[in-house]
Amino acid sequence: MAQESGLYPLLFFFLLFLSSLCDCHLHPEAVNRAVSNQTGRRESHIVEEIAGYADVAKKIIDLAVSGAAQNRSYTRLADFTDTIGNRVSGSQNLDMAIKYMYNAMTQDGLDVHLEPVKIPHWVRGKESAEMIAPRAKNLAILGLGSSVGTPPEGIEAEVLVVKSFEELKRRASEAVGRIVVFNQPFVSYGETVAYREYGASEAAKVGAVATLIRSVTPFSINSPHTGWQDYQDGVKHIPTACITIEDAELMWRMAQRGLKIVVRLTMGAKTLPDADSFNTVAEIKGWQHPEQVVLLSGHLDSWDVGQGAMDDGGGAIISWEALSLIKELGLRPRRTLRAVLWSAEEQGGVGAQQYYDLHKVNMSNFDIVMESDMGTFAPVALQFAGSDAARKVMEEVVKLLAPINTTKLETHGEGTDISPWLQAGVPGASLHVADSRYFWFHHSEGDTMTVQDPRDMDLCSALWAVVAYVVADLQDMLPR
Numbered sequence: 001m002a003q004e005s006g007l008y009p010l011l012f013f014f015l016l017f018l019s020s021l022c023d024c025h026l027h028p029e030a031v032n033r034a035v036s037n038q039t040g041r042r043e044s045h046i047v048e049e050i051a052g053y054a055d056v057a058k059k060i061i062d063l064a065v066s067g068a069a070q071n072r073s074y075t076r077l078a079d080f081t082d083t084i085g086n087r088v089s090g091s092q093n094l095d096m097a098i099k100y101m102y103n104a105m106t107q108d109g110l111d112v113h114l115e116p117v118k119i120p121h122w123v124r125g126k127e128s129a130e131m132i133a134p135r136a137k138n139l140a141i142l143g144l145g146s147s148v149g150t151p152p153e154g155i156e157a158e159v160l161v162v163k164s165f166e167e168l169k170r171r172a173s174e175a176v177g178r179i180v181v182f183n184q185p186f187v188s189y190g191e192t193v194a195y196r197e198y199g200a201s202e203a204a205k206v207g208a209v210a211t212l213i214r215s216v217t218p219f220s221i222n223s224p225h226t227g228w229q230d231y232q233d234g235v236k237h238i239p240t241a242c243i244t245i246e247d248a249e250l251m252w253r254m255a256q257r258g259l260k261i262v263v264r265l266t267m268g269a270k271t272l273p274d275a276d277s278f279n280t281v282a283e284i285k286g287w288q289h290p291e292q293v294v295l296l297s298g299h300l301d302s303w304d305v306g307q308g309a310m311d312d313g314g315g316a317i318i319s320w321e322a323l324s325l326i327k328e329l330g331l332r333p334r335r336t337l338r339a340v341l342w343s344a345e346e347q348g349g350v351g352a353q354q355y356y357d358l359h360k361v362n363m364s365n366f367d368i369v370m371e372s373d374m375g376t377f378a379p380v381a382l383q384f385a386g387s388d389a390a391r392k393v394m395e396e397v398v399k400l401l402a403p404i405n406t407t408k409l410e411t412h413g414e415g416t417d418i419s420p421w422l423q424a425g426v427p428g429a430s431l432h433v434a435d436s437r438y439f440w441f442h443h444s445e446g447d448t449m450t451v452q453d454p455r456d457m458d459l460c461s462a463l464w465a466v467v468a469y470v471v472a473d474l475q476d477m478l479p480r
């Protein structure tokens with residue numbers, strides 16, 4: 001029978017043992033029935049268990065949205081970003097930001113500690129670009145993270161304007177000794193960012209001396225947007241910067257008319273040895289299973305322009321605020337709530353990868369990992385990645401968000417900093433906000449407090465806190 005059924009061997013042997021006591025006969029179907037009935041009972045039990053959190057969810061929401069904590073996420077974010085400013089990996093500002101958050105979260109009564117990490121240290125230096133022919137015009141630029149600089153006197157060269165990698169390949173012979181300008185249209189961030197990431201190496205392969213890349217944004221008021229770029233191994237490192245949509249289109253139109261365009265690019269960028277930094281961790285220890293963890297997170301570093309309010313000051317602050325709200329209500333869940341403010345996300349999730357490498361030994365104790373890094377505008381839904389069984393549980397959890405109208409559970413939980421955990425099969429969640437303007441401001445001087453709204457942030461914090469608290473307090477961890 002065991003060989004025939006092949007199912008649920010442990011349960012089967014247990015039932016066999018029982019049957020030996022009661023002298024009844026067990027068929028494989030009976031075993032299956034018993035198992036599916038048990039599953040059914042567990043499911044109806046979990047629905048009731050989670051519905052039992054309606055009152056506490058309402059308390060958290062009221063505190064955040066209309067109670068004593070109203071506007072607090074915004075106020076905290078404004079104080080933080082106005083005081084520190086932007087916080088690029090390796091900078092003194094990032095060190096100050098970590099100290100600031102360590103002190104603020106400690107004063108808030110949370111258990112705070114720092115975990116050392118090594119992070120990239122790229123510095124922009126002075127930079128400028130000007131069109132010399134067919135007429136003189138300054139070009140607004142932002143050098144890209146990890147780019148090399150130019151010689152001190154700059155690089156002056158004729159320009160080749162292309163709209164795609166495919167066009168660059170076709171016109172490879174024209175690229176030799178030129179500055180390649182990419183004027184690719186914005187399709188989506190995920191797709192179009194390939195030009196920022198790989199444009200320099202693709203142009204270097206065909207002999208270009210530098211690249212200027214149209215900023216990866218759907219909207220512009222002559223605003224350049226920076227970001228990380230990746231040199232390919234074995235390909236010459238050439239200087240690379242983003243220009244504005246306006247200037248990319250201008251040069252493309254001029255090229256269409258057959259005009260000769262000459263640009264002088266000067267960049268003082270350089271990469272220094274890796275710097276010492278920290279992931280900042282704040283906790284409320286679980287009363288029953290302190291070793292089991294619900295992790296919520298955002299990144300503390302930003303680019304070296306604007307204030308890093310939206311990317312990702314907001315995500316960091318609501319992860320702190322969620323713990324604050326829970327603590328203020330005198331709540332303490334069964335499992336540990338852990339807010340992690342990552343270091344060096346913008347350089348490719350560098351701090352988060354080191355956290356994963358260190359802590360993956362305890363993988364089975366990570367209940368869910370959450371990340372907010374798409375802005376903290378009006379929340380629309382929770383995005384979730386996990387098994388069907390876990391999704392059933394999460395569908396009940398988001399019903400508790402009825403008071404703020406965000407009861408939708410979507411697929412595609414994601415985030416650079418939590419992706420190693422998701423790939424390893426740990427359930428993950430991310431915040432979906434009404435983000436139509438996110439890439440207008442992303443990685444630019446426009447990422448300031450002016451794009452943030454106090455009420456939207458209250459709603460984000462309420463959602464984040466309810467989900468984290470309830471998952472951390474359920475009888476069982478989420479099924480894998």
Ligand SMILES: *[C@@H]1O[C@H](CO)[C@@H](O)[C@H](O)[C@H]1NC(C)=O
Nearest residue numbers: 032033034035036037038040
């Ligand atoms: C579940 O168990 C009940 C008896 O408790 C039985 O009547 C029912 O048929 C079982 N359901 C399934 C799906 O096996």
Ligand SMILES: *[C@@H]1O[C@H](CO)[C@@H](O)[C@H](O)[C@H]1NC(C)=O
Nearest residue numbers: 066067068069070071454455
């Ligand atoms: C929150 O800000 C709004 C204006 O944005 C204001 O009307 C309200 O009084 C503030 N609430 C608190 C508690 O400060």
Ligand SMILES: *[C@@H]1O[C@H](CO)[C@@H](O)[C@H](O)[C@H]1NC(C)=O
Nearest residue numbers: 290291292358359360361362
């Ligand atoms: C793993 O979990 C155990 C038990 O909670 C803890 O003592 C240990 O410090 C953890 N290790 C890491 C690297 O987090």
Ligand SMILES: *[C@@H]1O[C@H](CO)[C@@H](O)[C@H](O)[C@H]1NC(C)=O
Nearest residue numbers: 061065402403404405406459
């Ligand atoms: C939720 O939707 C209802 C009905 O549309 C509305 O009255 C209420 O103000 C909304 N609540 C929030 C927090 O947006």
Ligand SMILES: [Zn+2]
Nearest residue numbers: 311312345373
């Ligand atoms: Zn970010």
